[in-house]
Amino acid sequence: MESPRMDLVIRAERVITPEGQRPCSVGVAGGRIVAVESGTVESGAVALTGERVLELGDDEVLLPGLVDTHVHVNDPGRSEWEGFDSATRAAAAGGVTTIVDMPLNSLPPTVDVESLAVKRKAAAGRIAVDVGFWGGAVPGNLGALRPLHEAGVFGFKCFLLHSGVDEFAPLDEAELGAAMRELAGFGGLLIVHAEDADVIDRAPRPSGPRYADFLGSRPREAENTAIARVLRLARETGARVHILHLASADAVGLIAEARADGVAVTAETCPHYLSFVAEEIRDGATEFKCCPPIREAANREQLWRALGDGVIDCVVTDHSPCTPELKRFDSGDFGEAWGGVAGLQVGLPAVWTGARQRGYTLSDVATWMAQRPAEQVGLSRKGRIAVGCDADFVVFAPDEAFVVDPARLRHRNPVSAYHDRPLAGVVRSTWLRGREVAGEPFGEFLVREAGS
Template sequence: MIRAARAVTPEGEVPAVVTVRAGRIVTVEPYVTDAPPGRGMSARTHSRSAFPRRGFAEVVDLGPDVVLLPGLVDTHVHVNEPGHSDWEGFASATLAAAAGGITTLVDMPVDSVPATVDVAALTAKRTAAAGRCHVDVGFWAGATPGNTAELAALHHAGVLGFKCFLADAGAPDLPPLSPDQLTSAMRTLRDFDGLLLVHAESDAELAVSPPAHGRRYADFLASRPGRVEDTAVAAVVDAARQTGARAHIVHLSSATALPLIAAARRDGIRITAETCPHYLALTAEEIPDGATEYACCPPIRDAANRDLLWSALRDGILDLVVSDHSPCAAALKHLDTGDFGAAWGGVSSLQLALPVVWTEARGRGIPLAEVTRWMSERPARLAGLTAKGRIAPGHDADLCAFAPDEQWTVHPDDLHHRQPVTPYAGRRLHGVVRRTWLRGRDIDPLRPAGRLLTPTADRLEDTP
């Protein structure tokens, strides 16, 4: 039993008593505290509840400075194993996730060897993950020009959806789809209501943009202007309109693409979109030349663009926030030369996602309950993980005790990521994860207890 003076439930932030049995939430009941607000009294001493302490293996009383959250769900994580486990791996990534209050992540098909483009590769991925995960893990597969015939088999093997590129991402095993191939893949996915996640950057627009090179961040940003994303998003909207399939835009950076998404939704097109902590917290104006730890594709844009992304989240045009944790070997960032054209494009932020987003949100007057919806409930819904993302009866007891007002400074040596390179080094943040539970049990760094997930119509099943 967990007694929380503050808990984020589907009704918002409320006092609640949460009871757990066999890894699932059984009840969520009101919790009344006698302590006057702002007196700093502990909930243990000044509380009353309809629930006695007897009959529970453990009773946890959370103080008034801590909020009980549903465990976060991060549906955009590049674990890189097998093949590049020196960049990141299931053990390190899931431990970092747990430290950041994330209890479920979904692994991207790219940046591992082999890429997850057929059932054999999915089996290799699951073998690499088995017994090494500290949180629950699901898998996306890739959609490529040559694997359309594999998509149904991958779906039946338990992947949660499919990721594709519309421009060359430097991943030979996951080449981009042409506009016709995009439409063809979506027609195939429509037959079993599969989800297509799209890295929406246009190959044609990149071809006529200046190449990225050198130390100046302004030059890197000019190499991927907003129209690169906007053109690709328009192509996805068109394909979704033609086919009726579900599409999701990953890591949206360009605010000028937002009206396209809003108009498509008004027309009944099944399209959703996400953005990431680095687009919500960082701005082009603050990035020093040569600081390749900030390099990512699409790029971090200016402050006005950032503010429009926040407005789109509040207005429901953007659906969710996920990390796009994309680490690499430190040498691939080319920190020595600071050449943005040569540097690996990806921000490492899995453990930091919640405090980074919360720090920015609280400064804009956005409540923690709204942030939790963006980072837990809606990612779970996107991936079809029906037992995740909410503090509600019948859901997995994946929970996080979060101290939203506590401040701390990011030191790379404190991160569990295998590669500690991060643009957030030295940044002062609000919010500390005090404790994380997976199916009602504390996550033990010495005993991985995460499961590999596959959706069914009504619930989650464990895979072998």
């Protein structure tokens, strides 16, 4: 039996679906997936036909387009760090078809409806992938949270200590509780940079080129204390909360216990916490500086186990670039350098390299980097190869290896902690709503779906 003709059909021996990896033919019409037929033509499956038919090679796997919900684009205002054009091209080159942009490091920060309009205007006509936006929860903008929610932001980011930029101030405990109560009233989501200011103020100040000194300035206790406070207030207010860039494995038990008690909490970690270890970071290598910091090898393995166990829900990049000058390569001083890892384009191969070494599969990686981030922000048509979803795909060669060259990445600045790192897995092509991402930017703005 022959099916109706479609715009595009992709046939592959290995397709990552919510049910696992299997041979499939995937049919696309009008930018959506309209058929997923198990088996291939050679095995006698139903022959989907289309205006274009793409047969993947034996070394290629079809993945759902990745959803990266933690990206700092920095545009407008600091577009020399990164802009919508460069960030979304890098995303597409790395198999990411959806990003959600953080509210800070751009000028103005996204803390009210007016600043959201400025952000969207800056991005218009310049995005190679689909883009959504977070709002910010800062002192004095409590009344702006509901209007931002109604304008379509996916939730609200807050800090519990200095954010790194003066225009995005942290919340104290009273302000944090007030924000949670406000968001609980309309079902909003609070996403938290969870490091405690008092703990860090008591720690040694970071100075000089020794990574060990920088690590000592951001102890695990800072994360653990802040996460415990967030969970306590979430219990009291009923708010939904999400822990950003979890680096301290000590806090995994706190999150698991709170979830078991009915607290609506999710958590993410990042490729750099799963890839690097403190013991191997050389002095002066400020490209590795991020907050919270990359911790020890034993901690990294605990994060992998928590991810495999489902306590950590997802992996997103926390792509936080800057100009080379701000990394202070001249002095190698960790106290003075900007904190952030630029990893948007290499997140998929970085995670796959570590996952395969530990016995995880591409299905696991797709769950962590596509399906669960989409679910976490309520994007029901993203992150899965399933009928009704957007036709967002990655053609991935999992066994092809390469060495990272920052000069060849599409980030705005050639600064990468992955410099010279061998990785497994190459993105051969990226497809957004059934179109291959190549030149002309045709990404769309995304807004929070009703009820999420």
